[in-house]
Structure formats: structure tokens, C-alpha cells
Amino acid sequence: QQQQQQQKEQLKESSDSVSRFIRNGKTSHHQIPLTKEVLVMCKSLLWDALNTCTKFLEASHPEASHGDAFVITGDIDDLWIRDSAAQVHNYISMAKDDTRLQRLIEGLSRRHAFYINYEPYANAYRIDTNYRFSEKQMQMGRHGYISTFDYELDSGCYFLRMIHTYWRTLPSRGSSLIQDLSIKNAVEELINVWVAEQHHEENVKAPGRDLYRRPAVLPENGKPWTGFKGLERNGKGSKVKYTGMTWSAFRPSDDEQKYGYLIPSNMFCVVALGYAIEMAEEIWHDETLAKRAWTLRKEIDEGIQNHAVITHPTHGKVYAYEVDGLGGYLLMDDANVPSLLSVPYLGYDYDENVYTNTRNFLLSTDNPTFSRSRDGSIRGIGSPHMASSIKFNVWPMSLIIEGLISTSVEEKKRLIDVLVRTTGGTGKMHESFDVNNPSKFTRKWFSWANSLFAELVRTVTDECQ
Numbered sequence: 001q002q003q004q005q006q007q008k009e010q011l012k013e014s015s016d017s018v019s020r021f022i023r024n025g026k027t028s029h030h031q032i033p034l035t036k037e038v039l040v041m042c043k044s045l046l047w048d049a050l051n052t053c054t055k056f057l058e059a060s061h062p063e064a065s066h067g068d069a070f071v072i073t074g075d076i077d078d079l080w081i082r083d084s085a086a087q088v089h090n091y092i093s094m095a096k097d098d099t100r101l102q103r104l105i106e107g108l109s110r111r112h113a114f115y116i117n118y119e120p121y122a123n124a125y126r127i128d129t130n131y132r133f134s135e136k137q138m139q140m141g142r143h144g145y146i147s148t149f150d151y152e153l154d155s156g157c158y159f160l161r162m163i164h165t166y167w168r169t170l171p172s173r174g175s176s177l178i179q180d181l182s183i184k185n186a187v188e189e190l191i192n193v194w195v196a197e198q199h200h201e202e203n204v205k206a207p208g209r210d211l212y213r214r215p216a217v218l219p220e221n222g223k224p225w226t227g228f229k230g231l232e233r234n235g236k237g238s239k240v241k242y243t244g245m246t247w248s249a250f251r252p253s254d255d256e257q258k259y260g261y262l263i264p265s266n267m268f269c270v271v272a273l274g275y276a277i278e279m280a281e282e283i284w285h286d287e288t289l290a291k292r293a294w295t296l297r298k299e300i301d302e303g304i305q306n307h308a309v310i311t312h313p314t315h316g317k318v319y320a321y322e323v324d325g326l327g328g329y330l331l332m333d334d335a336n337v338p339s340l341l342s343v344p345y346l347g348y349d350y351d352e353n354v355y356t357n358t359r360n361f362l363l364s365t366d367n368p369t370f371s372r373s374r375d376g377s378i379r380g381i382g383s384p385h386m387a388s389s390i391k392f393n394v395w396p397m398s399l400i401i402e403g404l405i406s407t408s409v410e411e412k413k414r415l416i417d418v419l420v421r422t423t424g425g426t427g428k429m430h431e432s433f434d435v436n437n438p439s440k441f442t443r444k445w446f447s448w449a450n451s452l453f454a455e456l457v458r459t460v461t462d463e464c465q
Contacts (some may be wrong), residue, residue, distance in 0.1 A: 006098065007077060011078070012324075023119055031460065031461055031462065032409050032412075032413055032460045032461065033458070034413075034457070034461055034463070035420075037420060038417075038420055038457060039457075039461070039463055039464060040338075040378065040427075041420060041423075041427050041453070041457075042150070042453070042454050042457040042458070042461075043089040043205075043464055043465070044418070044427065045092055045428065045450035045451070045453050045454045045464075046451070046458075046464055047427065048087075048428075048447050048451065049071060049087035049088055049091075049447050049450070049451055050091065050100075050101075050104065051085075052445075052447070053071050053072045053073070053074065053087060053447050054070070054071050054104060054106075054175045055069070055070045055071075055072075055127070055222040056068060056069055056103065056107070057069070057070065057107075060373060062128070063127060063128050064235050066110065066111055066114040067107045067108060067109070067110035067111025067112070067113070067114055067425050068103070068107040068110075068111075069081075069104050069105075069106075069107030069108040069111060070108075070111060070127045071084035071087055071104075071108055072084075072447075073087075073124075073151055073446075073447060074443065074444040074445040074446045074447040074448075074450075075443055075444065077110070077149075078124045078125060078126055078147040078148075079115075079125050079126075079127070080123060080124045080155070081112055081115065081122070081123060081124075081125075081136070081155040081156070081158060081159055082117070082152065082154055082155045082158045082217065082252060082448075083448045084108060084112075084461075085108075085112070085158035085159060085161065085162040086158060086337075086448050086451060086452065087102060087110060087339070087447050087448055087450075087451045088105060088162070088451075089162070089451060089455065090455055090458070091104060091105065091246070092105060092162075092165050092166050092169050092170075093169060094465075095141055095166070095168055095169070095170060096169070097258045097435075102173060105162070105166050106166075106173070106177050107185065107230050107246065108162075109159075109162060109163050109166065109177055110157045110180060110182060110183070111184070111377035113159075113180070113182040113183045113185070113186035113336075114182060114186075115145060115191060115316060116156065116159065116185050116186040117185050117189055118144070118145055118146075118181060118200065119144075119146055120156065120186075120189045120190060120192075120193045120206070120209070121141075121149065121151045121193065121209070121212050122141070122146045122147075122148065122149050122150075122151075123148055123149075123150045123151065123152045123155050123250070123254070124143075124146075124147040124148040124150075125145045125146060126146075126147050127145050127149055128145070128277075129145060129384035133221065133254030133421065134226070136217055136218070136219070136220050136226050136227065136432065137226070139217045140214070140217050140228050141214070143192065145409045148254070149214070150157040150214075150249065150250040150254055150256075151212050151214075151248055151249040151250060152248060152249075152250045152251070152254070152265070153194075153246060153248035153262060153265040153266070153268075153269060154252050154265045154268055154269075154337075154338050155272070156190040156193075156194075157191075157252065157265070157268040157272035157338070159186065160187065160190070160272040160273075160275045160276055161272060162273075163177065163178055163183060163275075163279075164275035164278065164279065167283070174274070175283055178283045178284075179283060179284075180278055184284055184286075185281070187276055187280075187289075188204075188289065190276075190450050191273075191276065191289070191292055191293060191296060192206040192207050192209075193206045193209065194246040194269065194296060194300075195246075195292070196209075197212075197246045197247040197248065198242065198244065198245070198246050198247070198296075198299065198300075199242060200236075200237070200240060200247035200260060201239065201241065201437070202239050202242075211236075212249065213231075213234070213235035213236060214228065214230060214231045214235045214237075214249060214256075215229025215230045215231070215234050215235035216228060216229055216235075216354075217230070218360050224235065230247060231256060236247055237257070237260055238258065238259060238260060238324060238328075239324065239326065240260035240325050240326065241263065241324065241325035241326045242257070242325065243261060243303040243306065243323075244299035244300055244301075244302050244306070244448075245261040245266045245299075245300050245303035245304065245307070246261075246266060246269060246296075246300060247260040247261060248260070248261075248265060251334055251336065251339070252264075252265070252334070252336035252337060252338060252339075253334050253335075253336040253384070253385040254385070255334075255384060255385050256381075257328055258322055258330050259264055259322035259323055259324040259328050259329065260324055260325075261303070261307070261308075261321065261323050261324065261325065262321070262322050263304065263308045263319055263320055263321055263322065263340065264321070264338035264339050264340050264342065264343060264346070265338050266300050266303070266304055266308075267304060267338065267343055267346060267348040267350070268338040268346045269297075269300055270297055270300050270301045270304070270348060270349075271346055271347045271348055271448075273293045273294075273296055273297035274297065275296055275298070276289075276293045277290050277293045277297070280293060291426055301337055307325055308320055308323060308324050309351075309354055310329050310331065312331065312357070312361060313367060314361075315357045315358075315361040315364075315366065316357045317353070317354050317357055318331065318354060318357045318358040318361050319350075319354060319355070319358045320338060321333055321334070323428060324370060324430070331361070331367075332367055332369050333362045333367060333381055333398075334369065334371055334381075334384070334385070335380075335382055335383045335394075335395030335397045335398035335401075335432075336383060336385075336395070336397065336419070337379050337397060337401060337452075338402065339381070339398070340357065340358055340362060341353050341362050341363075341381060341398060341401050341402065341405070342401045342404075342405070343355060343358075344405045345401055345404050346460065348401055349358075352417055362381060363379070363381070364403075365447055369381050369382050369383060369384065370382075371392040371393065371394050372435065373433040373435045373436050374436055377418075377436070378418060378422065378435050378438070379394070379434070380394040380395070380398050380399045381394065381395065381398035381430055382394050382395050382398070382435075383395055383432065385432075386431065386432045386442050389432075389442055390432055390433070390434045390440060390441075390442065392434060392435045392436065393432040393433065393434065393435065393442075394422075394432065394433060394435045395431065395432045395449075396419055396422065396429045396430060396432075396433070396449050396452075396453065397419060397448075397449050397452060398455045399419055400414055400429075400449070400452045400453055400455070401416050401452075403416065403456045403459075404455065407459060412456070412459065412460050413460070415456070416456065416457060416460075419439070419456075423438070424436035424439040424440070424441050425439065426439055426444065428444070428445070428446075428450060429446060429449035429450050429452070430442060430443055430444065430446055430449065431443035431446045431449065
């Protein structure tokens, strides 16, 4: 009992620390002078999600009962659980006296819960079921509300972060929201899936769910982008061994994984399960659910400690990006969050020496996704996701995360300046850009990155409101 109480106190201390970081958006108390261009950009991008991506549903709308707020990702008119939770993240700290922001967070939370209860293995959803999917699309798991059926572990983690942060920021309204039965059911669905996928190789099913499989699908005639090459072993994925971690199929970039255990997502899962434990104990008073979450959290964390650390010949002990529990591992990073670079931002209790080595590796040419411009003025981490379009790509998201985790005001300012001058003259963040030609970029409207930029700027100024 004494050990359990110590664990609870440590969890609460860690959770409060992360919540303060999330609520306040501050990694430094220092204020620094910023150019008018930066502040104008910040104010515009801060409100991008609300002004351009959000659809509020009136009570008479047939979908309003499933949550009356729908947030698209930008230039794709569907809702990603991860993206939308991150897009509204800045607003939680401002929602106390703003009923429209309260409606947005609460409506989006209920809609997330509805989607998770509908199909927890999906990652992106449509606002209704009016779209008529082709036979090929349905073979890829798309039907009803499901826009893409890419199982990504981090999606549910973002949902838990959103509702927990709202509760800790607005205790009364947040408590009322979390007491909604659909919210609790969604959390239970996530835990059911995460437990089942600890035993992916043994074909364990989550209660009421089929085994997750993504086999190859031939493209439609003349439409090569409509097919899917398929996960290995007829859609099951590459072989894995039980580690305690929970398996997933796709990265937060929507690319399929090489190995089944994605380390930064499992780290985020450990943090998110801490949120679930607090809500189970303090809101739902469900001891059984709290114990399940405690056990799962412990097993995943032990799996990370035992399988995620690899010795690099130059950098020493580093965290791998993916492992399979059989000795296979992948040393790289992907700019999309959760990433290895973002581990401090996620709130995971990492080994400081291992993370320092990992960061040094990630920001070096030893990392296959790292790029540096020919003149040396721009360098950062990209993603294999856009390598076919832009070989030497850097994602603004990775530069933003580098700034968010930095304790140096000068470094934050340097990164903000780089971000401003790599927009290709658009004044917006993009998915990726060519490190030698920033005017060449992918996705002209990527709201998640816009929101993260505002989050970074707001760590060093109070003038972006």
C-alpha cells in the first residue's frame, strides 16, 4: 500500500507538471522582443483552427448528438483525432471565460468519444455517413464514418490529453464533461485495444472487435493512389514478440511502421494512461478501471526500459524509433509528434543521459531523416512521408518541437526566425519544405503545424492573444 501511495504521488506530481506546461504554454518566464511579422503570424495561426477548420453543429443537425463540433485537418476535409486535439490545444488555457471555446472543446471531446466507440482502430473520420465509398476503399477499411482505417496508437493518447487538460484547467466543466458515459466508454475502448495489442502476435481480440488487418488492395484503374501495398503477412504486419509494449500499425505521419512497437507512441501511451488513472480514481471512482490502467502503464513502461534502448557506435545508448522485441530496431526519427525529439514535450519520464544521446543523434547526419541546407542556415528533421516529393525535407513541426523543449530563449528565437522565413511567403506553416528551397513545400494548409507554431511563440511572449 505504501508503494502504491508513493506511485500515486509520483504520478500526480508528473501529471501536474505536464498539465502546467500544457495549460500555461510556457517553458520559460522570459519575455523576448519579437518582430511585428512574428506577432501577426502568431495571432493569425493561433486562431486558424477556430476560424477556418471548425464547424459547429446546431441542435437540429442530425449529427449534433454525437458532439456538436467538427474540426477538419486543413486541406483535407476530414477529422483526425490526433490533429484536431492538437489544433485546439492552445484554446484550453483560454476557455475559462469564453463560452465558444468551451463549446468547441466539449463538443469535440464528445465527437472524439463517439468515433472511438464507433471504431477505435481508425484514425480519421467523416462528419456523417453520406459519402459513398468505392469497393476498393471499403477493402481498406473505409466505411460509414471512417475516412482512413490506419491504426495509430497516438490518436487515443491525444484524446486523453485533451480531456484531462480541460478537466485540470476548468475543473467544474471538465468534471461534468468527463462524467459523460460516452467519454468513459471511449477510454475503456482504448484500454481494451491497447491490452489486446500487447498480444498482437497471438491474435488476441479486443472485446467486441475484430482482429486488425490491413492486407494489400489493388488500386482502381488509372488511380494509383487508391491502392495500398499492404502490411506484411497478409495485413498482420511484421513479426513481433511480447515486450509489454502495445503494438500499432501506422506512425503519426500515416506511414506504415517497419516494426510493431513504436517507441515514442508507447511513451506517450504511458503518459496518457496516467491521465486515465486520475480520471478513473477521481471522477468515475472505478477502482477496476484504475487498476487495469495501472497494470498496463507499468507493463508498457517496463517494455520501453527493456527493449527501446540501443547502443549506437557513435552516440552511445539511444532510444530506438521502432523495435519488434526480436532484436530488430530502427534508428531514426519522424517529425510528426509523438517523435523521439518530442519526448520531453509529451511528459514522459525519460532517462536523461539516453535522451541527450538520442537528441544528439537525431540532430546529426547519422539520423537518416535529418537534413541541412547547403549554406548551413537551415537544419532539422523531416519524414519519409514526403521523401518521394522532396528528398531533403524538413518539417516545421520538428523545428517547433525543438523550440518547445529548449530552455534557451536565444535558441527559441532563432528557431522562430527560421520558421518565419521558411513559409515560402505564405505566412503559414506547411507539412514540409525543401531545406535548400523553402518555397517548395507540401500542404499549403496544415492546421496542426499552425497551432504548434502559435504554441511555441506563446512560450516567449504574452502579446499573441
